[in-house]
Amino acid sequence: MNLFFSPQTKKLQKLSWQLRQDLIDMSYYAGHIHIGGSLSALDLILSVYLSDIFNFSQNKRMRSPPVVDASKRTDDNFILSPGHTCPALYVVLAYLKYFSKVELKNYNKMGSILQGHVSKDVPGVLYSSGSLGQGLSFASGLALADKLDKKSRYTICLTSDGEHQEGQIWEALMFANKYKLNKLINIVDCNKYQINGSTQDIMPLDDLAAKYIHFGWTVKEVNGHDFNQITKMLKLAKQSDRPVCIIAHTTFGKGISFMQYDYNFHSLDRLTDFQYKKAQKEIKNHLK
Amino acid sequence: MSNKKPTLSSTRQAFGDTLNLMASKNKNIFVVSVDLKSSLKLSKFAKKYPNRFIECGVAEQNATAIAAGLAKSGKTVFLCSYSSFSPAINWAVIKQSICYNNCNVKIISAHSGLLTSAYGATHQMLEDIALVRVLPNMEVFSPCDAIETKKIISVVANSKTPAYVRLVRPDTPLFFDKKLSFTIGKSHVLKKGKDITILGHGPILHSAFQIHNQSLAKLSLEIINCSSIKPLDSKTILKSVKKTGRLIVIEDHQKIGGLGEAIAHLLLENNLSPKFIHLAVDNQFGQSARHCQELYDYYNIGIKALTSAIKKIIS
Numbered sequence: 001m002n003l004f005f006s007p008q009t010k011k012l013q014k015l016s017w018q019l020r021q022d023l024i025d026m027s028y029y030a031g032h033i034h035i036g037g038s039l040s041a042l043d044l045i046l047s048v049y050l051s052d053i054f055n056f057s058q059n060k061r062m063r064s065p066p067v068v069d070a071s072k073r074t075d076d077n078f079i080l081s082p083g084h085t086c087p088a089l090y091v092v093l094a095y096l097k098y099f100s101k102v103e104l105k106n107y108n109k110m111g112s113i114l115q116g117h118v119s120k121d122v123p124g125v126l127y128s129s130g131s132l133g134q135g136l137s138f139a140s141g142l143a144l145a146d147k148l149d150k151k152s153r154y155t156i157c158l159t160s161d162g163e164h165q166e167g168q169i170w171e172a173l174m175f176a177n178k179y180k181l182n183k184l185i186n187i188v189d190c191n192k193y194q195i196n197g198s199t200q201d202i203m204p205l206d207d208l209a210a211k212y213i214h215f216g217w218t219v220k221e222v223n224g225h226d227f228n229q230i231t232k233m234l235k236l237a238k239q240s241d242r243p244v245c246i247i248a249h250t251t252f253g254k255g256i257s258f259m260q261y262d263y264n265f266h267s268l269d270r271l272t273d274f275q276y277k278k279a280q281k282e283i284k285n286h287l288k
Numbered sequence: 289m290s291n292k293k294p295t296l297s298s299t300r301q302a303f304g305d306t307l308n309l310m311a312s313k314n315k316n317i318f319v320v321s322v323d324l325k326s327s328l329k330l331s332k333f334a335k336k337y338p339n340r341f342i343e344c345g346v347a348e349q350n351a352t353a354i355a356a357g358l359a360k361s362g363k364t365v366f367l368c369s370y371s372s373f374s375p376a377i378n379w380a381v382i383k384q385s386i387c388y389n390n391c392n393v394k395i396i397s398a399h400s401g402l403l404t405s406a407y408g409a410t411h412q413m414l415e416d417i418a419l420v421r422v423l424p425n426m427e428v429f430s431p432c433d434a435i436e437t438k439k440i441i442s443v444v445a446n447s448k449t450p451a452y453v454r455l456v457r458p459d460t461p462l463f464f465d466k467k468l469s470f471t472i473g474k475s476h477v478l479k480k481g482k483d484i485t486i487l488g489h490g491p492i493l494h495s496a497f498q499i500h501n502q503s504l505a506k507l508s509l510e511i512i513n514c515s516s517i518k519p520l521d522s523k524t525i526l527k528s529v530k531k532t533g534r535l536i537v538i539e540d541h542q543k544i545g546g547l548g549e550a551i552a553h554l555l556l557e558n559n560l561s562p563k564f565i566h567l568a569v570d571n572q573f574g575q576s577a578r579h580c581q582e583l584y585d586y587y588n589i590g591i592k593a594l595t596s597a598i599k600k601i602i603s
């Protein structure tokens with residue numbers, strides 16, 4: 001345990017609980033939401049966007065239209081491969097004013113930019129997904145283009161652990177190694193659960209770090225809710241001469257007692273009044 | 289046509305329950321799962337028959353060839369997923385390992401069509417019929433409700449050919465006549481009429497029973513449930529179209545590659561050219577909505593669109 005918390009870490013910690021509140025609000029107002037994985041991925045996405053390690057300044061302003069033209073884009077790339085955990089990305093982008101926060105209430109409503117699975121129509125989002133296993137390959141394509149164009153941009157991809165059961169992930173690992181995509185960083189949200197049980201029961205990934213190492217990647221392991229550790233590793237990742245995998249050990253349903261480690265909270269139609277109040281209370285305690 | 293609220297029921301539940309029942313008598317029935325056990329209502333099956341429930345994880349291509357291998361060894365295999373992943377991700381595996389090798393695998397795919405409302409475009413599969421219809425050896429079925437789902441599952445469990453069965457996410461109206469039996473290659477005339485043939489597959493066909501427009505009250509509609517998409521019941525379809533001379537095909541699928549295209553082809557090959565309207569999604573992706581009816585209206589395949597189509601085709 002790191003006893004020293006920098007002001008930045010403290011800021012991220014507080015923000016993490018505030019945005020958890022947004023996620024809980026969405027779970028109360030939404031028609032359907034994947035909450036377990038969104039709560040586990042939140043701190044990782046927050047670190048990517050708010051730790052000043054990467055550059056996400058260009059698309060921030062609501063007033064200027066998002067820059068989508070690849071040749072004019074100067075921001076680093078972020079790709080969310082498990083499209084179902086998009087609520088976690090949406091609350092971060094709303095906080096950064098990529099779009100108005102009011103829009104969160106319209107999540108998956110007809111006509112809203114905030115689709116049930118992440119969509120490129122959201123300002124700042126490069127890639128629509130929902131079908132698991134494709135995002136890391138897409139990110140590798142982006143990273144290769146930058147490498148060939150001699151751009152210094154970083155491509156950060158977030159993948160989920162269950163998603164690693166898809167063969168395509170392993171095809172991407174070989175590809176990134178072959179082309180030495182050293183500006184590609186894959187953060188794995190290892191929350192150890194999927195829809196119908198623990199990843200260990202459904203299809204064990206066993207020693208994921210060893211597998212990545214054998215595929216030629218640089219591997220770091222972190223506690224995915226410890227901002228000190230995450231930001232330290234993200235900084236280190238920028239210096240690698242190979243593609244980097246950060247295995248982030250996270251808690252499924254992080255922060256809400258009755259959701260933690262319960263795969264039945266993979267997705268839900270709507271929180272009950274009782275659940276909503278309880279979750280709100282728990283978050284409030286952390287914000288005190 | 290009554291104004292009564294229809295009873296709703298789940299095609300997925302009907303599938304899970306029927307399979308459970310059949311598995312107690314037929315020890316050869318296997319399930320190959322890709323982390324969608326609960327969604328396809330197979331939790332009971334998995335508990336009762338752990339050795340016949342094969343969990344492959346989120347790995348559709350692998351699971352598909354495993355299913356084919358099990359089938360080649362004499363099992364009747366149900367490969368269960370969502371249509372956005374199976375037959376979408378694993379299509380080439382279905383073609384080679386299941387269809388070309390003619391293995392007894394039943395592909396059961398839930399969450400088809402715009403009915404998967406809130407999830408948005410990636411999970412609203414509108415191309416599945418096109419993908420499976422084109423494959424030799426493959427039979428294609430799209431039950432209109434939970435009652436018909438039960439009948440179709442009982443039939444395919446006893447057949448020896450590859451088959452695709454299209455299920456949906458929400459509970460949908462019950463309207464299939466319990467007394468009717470399902471036969472491969474047979475369509476049912478659910479309501480006899482003489483002015484317009486309305487033909488479709490899946491729960492969307494129920495909208496044909498919900499036309500309550502005064503100006504259309506005198507019209508006599510013939511409503512045909514075309515759940516057997518391949519093989520098609522050309523006899524019933526041609527007979528009806530010859531009688532009415534007007535045909536509306538409605539489906540929760542892309543126009544391109546859907547049932548409407550198969551029917552148009554059938555008509556042309558038989559030198560028939562009735563007035564024809566195809567209500568289906570027109571070369572667009574889906575999107576999220578809280579209520580499916582909003583999407584049906586937006587993509588012009590809802591009751592409003594059907595009412596307009598009826599007016600247009602009789603004018």
Ligand SMILES: Cc1ncc(C[n+]2csc(CCOP(=O)(O)OP(=O)(O)O)c2C)c(N)n1
Pocket residue numbers: 034036037038040082084085130131132133160161162163164189191193194195266322323324346373377
């Ligand atoms: C290709 C594909 N197959 C199946 C699904 C259905 N699905 C959605 S989430 C999920 C479980 C994913 O588990 P994991 O990747 O670990 O996500 P998390 O637990 O973090 O939500 C599955 C199987 C999908 N979206 N894509």
